[in-house]
Structure formats: C-alpha cells, structure tokens
Ligand SMILES: [Zn+2]
Ligand SMILES: [Zn+2]
Ligand SMILES: [Zn+2]
Ligand SMILES: [Zn+2]
Ligand SMILES: [Zn+2]
C-alpha cells in the first residue's frame with residue numbers, strides 16, 4: 001500500500017512511501033467547469049499550498065477555480081450534493097451558508113454543505129478528514145467518530161477538554177479518544193521533501209518541508225532545537241533551517 005503522489009487520498013500513515021500514481025489521478029482533466037460558482041477550473045501542480053476549502057496545506061495537484069480559489073484534489077472529488085458517513089441525510093453545498101460546521105464548530109466564508117432536512121452543516125475541512133489514522137497514543141487504527149454520548153470528554157493526546165458534540169478520533173478497543181487536529185498534526189497532507197518556494201527578504205532559496213529534522217539543528221529564527229516540522233534550505237552550502245511555525249508560510 002502506498003500514498004498516491006497526486007491525490008494523497010490514501011491513509012496518511014504511508015506518506016513517505018515511494019510514490020506511485022493512481023490511474024485515475026493521471027487522468028484528471030486539465031480544465032473543467034467546476035460546480036463551485038460554475039467557473040472554469042485549471043489543474044496546477046503546487047509544491048506547498050493551502051487549500052482554501054479544507055484549509056489544509058498540501059503538495060500535489062490543485063484546481064484553480066475562476067482564477068481566484070485554489071482547491072486541493074481531495075476536495076475536488078466531491079460533488080455539490082453528497083452523502084457522508086457522519087450524517088443520515090443528503091447534504092447540498094450552499095455558498096451563503098455561514099453556520100458553524102457540526103464536525104469542528106468553525107465556519108467558513110466560502111460556504112458549507114448543509115442538510116435539506118435538518119440543521120446539520122458540514123465544511124470541506126471535516127468532509128475530507130481521513131476515516132482512520134494512526135497515532136502513537138494507541139496501537140490500533142483510530143476511527144473518525146461522529147457521536148459521543150458522554151457529557152464531558154477529554155483528549156488523550158493533549159489532555160484538554162474535548163467538545164463531545166464535535167467529531168473526533170477514537171479506538172473502541174482501548175477507549176482512546178482525541179481531537180482530530182491532535183491526531184493528524186498541523187500538516188497531515190504535506191509530503192516530506194515538498195518544495196516551498198515563497199521567498200522572504202532575508203532568505204531567497206527554495207526550502208524543503210520535513211516532518212523531523214536530522215540531527216539536532218537549531219532554528220535560524222528562534223534559536224531553539226528543531227524537534228517538529230521544519231523548512232530547510234535546498235542548497236547544501238546554506239545552513240538555513242526554521243520551524244514551520246517560525247516561518248510565515250502563508251502566502
Ligand atoms: Zn491518486
Ligand atoms: Zn482541500
Ligand atoms: Zn468542520
Ligand atoms: Zn439532516
Ligand atoms: Zn487534543
């Protein structure tokens with residue numbers, strides 16, 4: 001099993017496997033009319049980009065819709081009328097919907113899927129969450145879970161409270177439960193080695209994303225050890241390395 005380089009639709013535990021392409025991904029149309037605002041969508045390859053629909057950073061193919069919105073391939077596979085595992089009724093995309101998503105409790109100014117029969121609302125961010133994921137907190141696969149009957153819940157990873165009305169990951173064997181963002185981390189859909197080529201005024205070489213740094217380098221910005229996600233200069237003669245959080249990667 002490996003993660004398709006283009007879609008990264010497969011389970012996120014295999015991100016560093018040598019890449020292969022799903023046949024369906026090599027056949028993605030270069031140009032199509034997307035249902036979102038009925039605009040022309042053009043296929044682009046991006047090294048490091050934030051999807052404006054699910055808000056995740058991804059590397060791979062994106063559709064640029066109407067010259068204005070970047071949509072990742074994970075989001076682009078959905079139609080504007082969907083059935084999802086977390087809800088019993090059909091959901092319809094509503095551009096004007098500003099209600100809070102029932103999965104994560106946040107709203108998005110580009111709209112959301114909403115139910116025609118009840119008040120359920122779902123954003124792209126929750127719609128595209130992997131159905132299962134691994135985390136070192138539990139030896140089993142954690143499954144995306146939509147209902148929690150308890151009145152008060154805690155996350156076993158960050159040990160903070162967890163709103164039982166929102167979606168979470170859980171293991172039914174061990175009774176482990178955790179926030180989706182604690183299980184997935186900040187960059188679940190970025191592959192190691194993804195190229196980040198947005199320069200700032202101080203450093204003007206391409207950077208590469210890595211989940212972990214080799215050895216014990218210190219961040220060029222804050223001076224602390226690099227023990228989490230980093231961006232590292234591609235030039236071997238340059239020692240620039242920064243925590244992702246220390247680099248303004250939003251573009
Ligand atoms: Zn694929
Ligand atoms: Zn997306
Ligand atoms: Zn959500
Ligand atoms: Zn409903
Ligand atoms: Zn947590």
Ligand SMILES: [Zn+2]
Nearest residue numbers: 138140171174
């Ligand atoms: Zn377990």
Ligand SMILES: [Zn+2]
Nearest residue numbers: 219222243246
């Ligand atoms: Zn830093």
Ligand SMILES: [Zn+2]
Nearest residue numbers: 205233238240
């Ligand atoms: Zn450099």
